[in-house]
Amino acid sequence: MTAISKTPITLTIAGSDSGGGAGIQADIKAISATGGYACSVITALTAQNTQGVSGIFSISPEFVEQQLDAVFTDLDVKAVKIGMLSDTTIIRAVANKLRQYQPPHLVVDPVMVATSGDLLLQQDAISTLKEELIPLADVITPNLPEAAALLSCECPAAESDMEAMIEALRHLGAKSVLLKGGHLEQEENSTDLLIVADDVHRLSTKRIATRNTHGTGCTLSAAIASYLAQGYPLLDAVTHGKNYISKAILHADELEIGSGHGPVHHFFAGHFTPDAGLKNYSA
Secondary structure, eight states: OOOOOSSOEEEEEEEEETTSSSHHHHHHHHHHHTTOEEEEEEEEEEEEETTEEEEEEEOOHHHHHHHHHHHHTTSOEEEEEEOOOOSHHHHHHHHHHHHHHOOSEEEEOOOOBOTTSOBOSOGGGHHHIIIIIGGGOSEEOOBHHHHHHHHTSOOOOSHHHHHHTHHHHHTTOOSOEEEEOTTOTTSSEEEEEEEETTEEEEEEEEOOOOSOOBTHHHHHHHHHHHHHHTTOOHHHHHHHHHHHHHHHHHTGGGOOOOSSSOBOOTTTTOOOOHHHHHTTOOO
16 A cells, blocks of 8 residues: 555535535545545535425536636645536536646546436536546446446346446446445345456445435545545545445434435544543643
């Protein structure tokens, strides 16, 4: 394993979730909880809560570029995670800046549909995503509906259907693909396939019964980017990310957030207590 960075900086490029459970907000929580420093570039604002998305306002490509320049010209970004990119012009702007600055690691979560079922990526932008951004990625992290949309095929109904997608997903051009099987709710375990050039790694955890799964994809991809920024090899970063999101889902019901699909518990491992922090403090 390469040396661990003293201050591993991860940039998240994504949309804002006003409800705090997904998007930029989830990414920052996940990166922070897994030991990294998070910075951000916002591509869109959403009016959103645990029940759904009621509005999307895209940021101009020019201002997205300005944010990217501000971050890359000052911060030593070790990894980038990309989430919601709502239209073709923003996808191209982000791809151009990534080619310019060439961050060491790139994780692309091809966000297309929210947990509530709301469409987050315009249909005409999917081909641009495939042409401009996916070939730059170290790993893309589609769930089953997203993988089906990328390949223009039926959504897998079983693990055997996931396996049948492997070669087509390789041909998208990313260095690797993490195909997430969380949508196969009839299965006892939640199984993901990490597809690399010459192998497939099967990552499986016991399925957790909860409706509080808002932001799972954002959280997982951000955690993977955070671990890559810290110097972990891809398989280790994905394995650690999978373990982190599994525990965040396991503890999700400890939170009481909203009346719809609540968020996962990003800080299940604990939090700062004011009393402990003030014991040895004097003004």
